Amino acid sequence: MIGARLLFLGVLLSSVPSLVGLIPSVDRVSGPALAAQPSLPKSAAALSVARRYAEALASGDRVAAAQLDFACQYRMVSASARRLTAFPPPSASVYAECWEPLAKAHETAIERREQGMDGLWPGAGNLVFLKEDLSLYPASVFVMDLLGLSPPAGGLRIEPESSLPLPAGSFRIRDDAPPMAAPATLVRLRVTYKDPLTSPATYAPGAYRWTNTVKRPRAALKAVTVKWVVLSGLKKLGFPGDAAVVNLPVTASTDTHPSVPFVTETGGYVAQSGAWWTPADAPGVLIAAVGRASRFPDLRERMAMLNRVLIVDPAQPEALTALTRDLYQAILNDGAAAHNMQVSDQALAVRFNELYWNTYSQTTRMEISLGMEVGGLSKPTPADFLYRMIPAMEKLAQVRPEDLENRLRLGNAYRWNNDQLAAIATHQALLQQFPPERAALRARALIELAWSKIAKVAWNRIFDDPVIVEAYQEAEEAFKLTDRPIDKFAAAFTMAYGLAFAPKRDNHAMLDHLIEARGWYLQLAGASQESWRYLLSNDTLKGLIETDPSFKPLLAAG
Structure with a gap:
């Protein structure tokens, strides 16, 4: 007889977990909470409540959430002098009051600072940016309304996992x-975020946690498993609802008092359950x-969207x-705003602004x-643009080495940095790839190579560095190679500028090159005498031109 009862009990217990699979997943998170199903076994009922x-x-849904939250039901009961038989009406202020501690807890995960x-x-x-270890957040953070109400069609999916x-x-x-x-029942739910563009951000798995430069x-984040403790049988204890989820404690534990309620498990993130979006997803x-x-x-909005794409796929070539x-x-636009010279031609404006940063980055x-x-x-500065741009250019150079313009600009960015x-x-390296016929x-x-070598000498002030001679020779070769007026101008100007750092400066040679550069420059669309004079006003050339009378014709009109 006893053996038969034990066999029956074993069959009954083994059937309970199978009922969990009968609970449908929730594919959207809008609308009112589903009605309770008290006829379900305790484990299935707890999963349904959670x-x-x-x-x-x-x-x-503040009302539905409050009615299923233990801390809120506890607030209702402790504030009432008599036994509660039903919940307050939806218009009652208690629901907003119960939402406040949740919103405060969730606020720690919402990024409100300007990130440039x-x-x-x-x-x-x-x-939603989870900067701390995921285990430090309450489970409700992973399903907060900021995530649930985001498009498309509700931002997350919830599926029961185990109890x-x-x-x-x-x-x-x-x-x-x-x-x-x-x-008490410990319940686990799987939360899956539908959109990689709006899902919570975290630091990458395995990233260092301590101070670094x-x-x-x-x-x-693509999916997590969260756990909650569900307390049941509360109606007979005077609560308005029969079951509730322990999310935030009513009071936290201290050295002398346990938390309210006291439970043997706490809710939150289930260790090692996180999954992150990958490029293939x-x-x-x-x-x-x-x-x-x-x-x-x-x-800033463009950068935010592109940064989001790149945390999912760091090698996405279109985003890079x-x-x-x-x-x-x-960066070029900020240079134009700084020098305030009118250069109407787009191609010349790019070269003019690059020259501005070439000289400025060697001085202040x-x-x-x-x-x-x-x-x-x-607001962001050119330095912010530069610091974000360089690693992206480096990655693009790996992904698309055939993008020669990116690699040229990467060298410029290194120089400015x-x-x-x-x-x-x-x-x-780029120069070695280009045969003479190109x-x-x-x-x-x-x-560009000449300018990079000039920058080395200009900053270090080691004037016998042999690269300054190499820079002159490379600019001279460029002048002979090209038939484009804009490159003729740039090469002549580079030779003159480089001579300012030569061990034995030749002012006459500098003057000849600047006269040559001026002739080519004033032929260009968008050029003007005023913008030409500005090119001579940088910290390197200004003192020389103002003190040597032979350079005065460079400033004359015509």
């Missing part, structure tokens, strides 16, 4: 009241996002191309080295 609670949080060129879509105030009975949870309604006990890589979404970013008028192009242009360097955060500034050897090596490209590479 799922409905998560659904209510994600949809921003490192911002991530959907931007400050809308981005496990626990020792009863205990609590007192008041300090002088006797302790109460309620059956470089920025930590980030990643887009949504390639079409990423390509579409790059196209979408190109239509944003604001640079768009990001580096926009940031390089932003403030604008090109002081970032927004370090400087306590309200005072990374002297990298600038020289980058332009030297005269235009070879001339361009020679001019």
Whole structure:
């Protein structure tokens, strides 16, 4: 007889887990919470309660969430002098009051600071960025309404995973009241985010956690498993609902008092359960996002969207191309705003602004080295553009080495960042790829290589460095190779500028080269005498031209 009863009990217990699989997954998180199903076994009922609670949080349903939250029900009971038989009406203020601690807990995960060129879509105030270890966040953070209400069609999917009975949870309604006990069940739910563009951001798995001088890589979270403790049988204890989820404790534990409620397990992130978006998960979404970013008028919004694409696929070539192009242009635009010279032709404006940064980066360097955060500034600086652009250019050079313009500009960026050897090596490698018959490209590479070598000597002030002679020779070769007026001008100007740092400066040779450069420059569309004079006003040439009378004709009109 006893054996038969044990056999029956074993069959009954083994059938309970199979009922969990009968609970349908939740594919959207909008709408009212589902009705309770008290006829289900305890484990299935607990899963249903936790799922409905998560659904209510994600949809921003304050009433449904509060009615399934133990801390809120506890607030209702402890504030009432008599036994509650029903919940307050939806208009009651208690629901807003119960939402406040949740919103406060979630606020720690919402990025509200201006991140400049490192911002991530959907931007400050809308981005959930989990900077701490995931185990430190309450489970509700992973299903907050900011995530649940994001497109498309609700931003996440919730699926029941497993449940496990626990020792009863205990609590007192008041300090002088006797302790109460309620059956407890540990429930696990799988939360999957539908869109890599709006899912929570974290630091990449395996990234260092402690102080470092470089920025930590980030990643887009795709799915997590969260756990909650569900207390049941609460109605007989005077609660308005029969089951509730323990998300935030009513009071935290101290050295002298346990937490309320006291349970043997805590909710939150299940260790090692996280999955992150990978390039193969949504390639079409990423390509579409790059196209979408190109239509944003604001640079910060474009960067945020492109950065989001690149934390999912760091080698996405379209995103890298768009990001580096926009940031390089932003640096040139800031140069134009600084010198305030009118150069109407686009091609000449690019070269003119590059020359501005070539000379400026060898002298005061403030604008090109002081970032927004370090400087306590309200908007990004050219330094912010530069620091974000260089790693993206490096990655693009690996992904698309055939993009020669990117590699030329990468060398320029190294030069402006005072990374002297990298600038020289980058332009030297490009030069070796161009055969003599590709005269235009070879001339361009020679001019940029010459400037990178000049920058090394100009900053280090080691005037017997042999690279200064090499720089002159390379600019001279470029002048002979090219037949393009803009490159003729650039090569002649580079030779003259480089001679300023020669061990034995030849002022007459400098004057000849500057006269040659002036002749070619004033032939160019968009050039003017005023902008030419500005080219001679940099810190390197200004003193020489103002003190040597032989240079005065360079400033004359005509």
